[in-house]
Amino acid sequence: MKPLAEVLRPKNLQDFCAQTHLLNDAHPLKQAINNKQLHSMILWGPSGVGKTTLARIMCTQFEGYFVQLSAVLDGVKELRAVIENAKKYQNIGKQTVLFVDEIHRFNKAQQDAFLPHVESGLIILIGATTENPSFEINRALLSRMSVYVLETLDEKGLMKILQRCLVHLKLTLDQASQERIVSNSGGDARRLINSVEKIAQANLAQLDAQSIDQFLQDNVHSFDKGGDVFYQQLSAFHKSVRGSSPDAALYWMARMLVSGCDPKTIARRLLAIASEDIGNADPRALEISLNAWDVYERLGDKEGCRAIAQAAVYCAVAPKSNALYTAFNKAMSEAKGSGDLPVPKHLCNAPTALMSDLGYGQSYRYSHDEEGGISNGQNYFPEALGEQSYYQPSERGLEIKIAEKLRKIRGEL
Numbered sequence: 001m002k003p004l005a006e007v008l009r010p011k012n013l014q015d016f017c018a019q020t021h022l023l024n025d026a027h028p029l030k031q032a033i034n035n036k037q038l039h040s041m042i043l044w045g046p047s048g049v050g051k052t053t054l055a056r057i058m059c060t061q062f063e064g065y066f067v068q069l070s071a072v073l074d075g076v077k078e079l080r081a082v083i084e085n086a087k088k089y090q091n092i093g094k095q096t097v098l099f100v101d102e103i104h105r106f107n108k109a110q111q112d113a114f115l116p117h118v119e120s121g122l123i124i125l126i127g128a129t130t131e132n133p134s135f136e137i138n139r140a141l142l143s144r145m146s147v148y149v150l151e152t153l154d155e156k157g158l159m160k161i162l163q164r165c166l167v168h169l170k171l172t173l174d175q176a177s178q179e180r181i182v183s184n185s186g187g188d189a190r191r192l193i194n195s196v197e198k199i200a201q202a203n204l205a206q207l208d209a210q211s212i213d214q215f216l217q218d219n220v221h222s223f224d225k226g227g228d229v230f231y232q233q234l235s236a237f238h239k240s241v242r243g244s245s246p247d248a249a250l251y252w253m254a255r256m257l258v259s260g261c262d263p264k265t266i267a268r269r270l271l272a273i274a275s276e277d278i279g280n281a282d283p284r285a286l287e288i289s290l291n292a293w294d295v296y297e298r299l300g301d302k303e304g305c306r307a308i309a310q311a312a313v314y315c316a317v318a319p320k321s322n323a324l325y326t327a328f329n330k331a332m333s334e335a336k337g338s339g340d341l342p343v344p345k346h347l348c349n350a351p352t353a354l355m356s357d358l359g360y361g362q363s364y365r366y367s368h369d370e371e372g373g374i375s376n377g378q379n380y381f382p383e384a385l386g387e388q389s390y391y392q393p394s395e396r397g398l399e400i401k402i403a404e405k406l407r408k409i410r411g412e413l
Contacts, residue, residue: 004168008161008165012057013033017189022148022150036062038062040124041147044150048191070102071104076110097123099126099128103129118145127145152188158185169200180216181212199215233261237256237312249312277321278320279321279323280321282318282398288310292311327390327391328390341383344380345360345361346363346364376409
């Protein structure tokens with residue numbers, strides 16, 4: 001028995017309730033479909049937005065020989081068989097359209113195997129991926145393909161799909177229950193259809209919003225700890241903290257947690273934020289973030305996640321400065337580009353008489369013996385480099401006082 005998602009898969013564009021931004025007559029993709037002139041392409045988008053369905057519909061419109069591979073199950077051996085068949089179809093004037101699901105799972109060498117056949121026009125390659133093609137697809141292959149971004153389905157489209165499910169299953173749900181299912185789907189049509197199918201199979205005693213909500217409560221949200229969704233959510237969290245929005249920081253943290261993210265991943269990112277985006281404007285942020293991680297290790301999820309949330313809010317409202325981050329990057333760049341410049345002799349130790357005779361350590365001024373504990377004018381850089389000034393404190397938080405101190409040290413006051 002076929003899964004409901006396969007039974008209800010649209011067979012034409014009229015029944016395809018999504019991606020209107022790609023399928024209007026002004027868009028190059030729709031024009032290619034209308035003119036029956038398909039080209040190699042990448043369909044990039046989250047799960048359940050119609051990548052496979054759209055590829056099949058396009059092939060039907062194109063009237064070509066359609067073959068599908070899965071990068072999870074197939075490899076170069078299966079590709080060779082496709083190529084041999086494609087040559088036979090070419091001899092009778094028929095174009096082969098090869099659809100590769102999860103194309104990002106093919107390694108670079110396997111992806112290279114497509115190149116000559118795409119270039120020669122033997123196959124039209126349509127790859128589907130949930131990952132960013134810029135990172136996951138060979139540059140050479142990507143340059144020969146158009147990339148189309150598919151979006152998560154909106155409520156209107158999802159509701160249409162839900163109605164088709166209910167009609168097919170002869171199932172009746174009130175409006176509140178329908179809205180709950182749509183909301184729970186996260187823009188994923190497959191998840192919605194599977195949920196409705198499971199509800200029908202469960203023979204629930206009551207079909208109302210409360211019982212439906214109870215049935216769906218263990219739903220796993222969209223999250224892939226090694227994929228693009230993960231990095232985008234983590235990026236949103238980081239930028240929310242950097243942008244001083246504690247509410248958005250808590251939201252993205254919660255989104256990641258309910259989807260199965262390891263809380264220690266968030267704790268690690270907070271440590272990076274405390275150093276990169278806050279720095280010496282509020283050095284306590286680093287300590288508080290580290291303490292939150294320690295609390296999590298000692299207390300576990302419930303209390304530990306609350307401590308990480310506390311650290312996230314503190315970092316979000318703390319004064320921001322990337323002065324230290326910028327200064328360290330400048331110093332690293334200088335160190336890489338300046339070669340093996342020798343340490344000035346006055347900064348060297350002289351543990352032997354010979355080294356002392358050679359001038360090691362001579363003219364060094366011991367700062368504790370100087371006025372204010374600072375040996376003003378003493379150079380600490382290689383002579384060929386001269387005195388440098390990488391660290392420029394911001395006028396925020398503790399760095400206001402640090403900046404004032406440095407101006408005195410540097411003789412700017």
